[in-house]
Amino acid sequence: MRKTIKLIFFSICILMLCQACDSPSPKPPPPEQKPKSQPTAPQQHTKKPAESKNVWPPVRDNQEVTIAKNLLAKNYYVVLDCSGSMSQFGCSGGKPKLNAAKVALAKFAQLVPSDANLGLMAFQGGKIYELVPFEIGNRDQFVSATNSTKAGGGTPLHSALRAGYLEIEKQARRQLGYGEYILVIVTDGEASEGQDPTKIVHQILDDSPVQIHTIGFCIGTDHSLNIPGRTVYKPADSPEQLQRGLQDVLAEAETFNVSDFKE
Numbered sequence: 625m626r627k628t629i630k631l632i633f634f635s636i637c638i639l640m641l642c643q644a645c646d647s648p649s650p651k652p653p654p655p656e657q658k659p660k661s662q663p664t665a666p667q668q669h670t671k672k673p674a675e676s677k678n679v680w681p682p683v684r685d686n687q688e689v690t691i692a693k694n695l696l697a698k699n700y701y702v703v704l705d706c707s708g709s710m711s712q713f714g715c716s717g718g719k720p721k722l723n724a725a726k727v728a729l730a731k732f733a734q735l736v737p738s739d740a741n742l743g744l745m746a747f748q749g750g751k752i753y754e755l756v757p758f759e760i761g762n763r764d765q766f767v768s769a770t771n772s773t774k775a776g777g778g779t780p781l782h783s784a785l786r787a788g789y790l791e792i793e794k795q796a797r798r799q800l801g802y803g804e805y806i807l808v809i810v811t812d813g814e815a816s817e818g819q820d821p822t823k824i825v826h827q828i829l830d831d832s833p834v835q836i837h838t839i840g841f842c843i844g845t846d847h848s849l850n851i852p853g854r855t856v857y858k859p860a861d862s863p864e865q866l867q868r869g870l871q872d873v874l875a876e877a878e879t880f881n882v883s884d885f886k887e
């Protein structure tokens with residue numbers, strides 16, 4: 625009897641072990657999945673153009689430029705000295721020097737080729753003003769603006785040349801660097817203190833193909849803008865010589881070769 629009970633108990637244990645082996649083991653819970661992040665656009669890197677003296681006009685970041693219709697146009701930008709000394713008579717034929725300059729510039733404007741851009745800047749009363757921006761067909765506006773100027777203040781030649789050059793640089797971007805660029809200064813005296821133009825003149829001539837022409841009215845040849853081999857300087861000791869000097873700007877610009885500027 626005891627053997628029978630033991631046998632039954634042993635059989636039950638064997639049966640339970642077999643069922644345990646046959647039943648599948650419980651699967652571990654799946655690892656927690658992180659929510660998928662939205663794909664991000666690849667990061668774009670913008671490279672700032674390297675500034676170089678060999679690139680003219682220099683590239684400026686984030687600057688919109690309207691391309692000119694005539695990329696090969698010539699450009700004449702006049703800087704007129706309207707300092708206090710231009711109210712003096714000097715060698716101006718019995719009239720204030722500024723009046724003689726107004727007459728000469730009116731004739732100059734009419735001789736500038738019709739397809740060339742012409743602009744005007746003046747310093748008067750200690751400030752610098754752009755009176756006429758670069759444009760063709762603006763000769764009457766040029767003459768009217770010139771006639772509206774009044775003498776007064778100092779002679780900030782360095783600042784005026786720099787401001788004039790920056791306007792030329794803007795026009796050069798519109799023309800993609802093509803064309804010719806002539807900066808014309810009409811002045812009757814030396815620069816005010818701290819306004820020596822020598823440094824800015826060399827910078828302009830070293831970094832660009834811009835020509836610099838100066839008419840020195842009633843001051844002879846001893847002037848800071850008279851740099852032999854670099855600038856074109858014409859002394860004018862009468863209204864007639866002033867007019868002739870401005871006409872020579874147009875003639876000499878014809879012989880200037882842009883390829884002389886080494887890139």
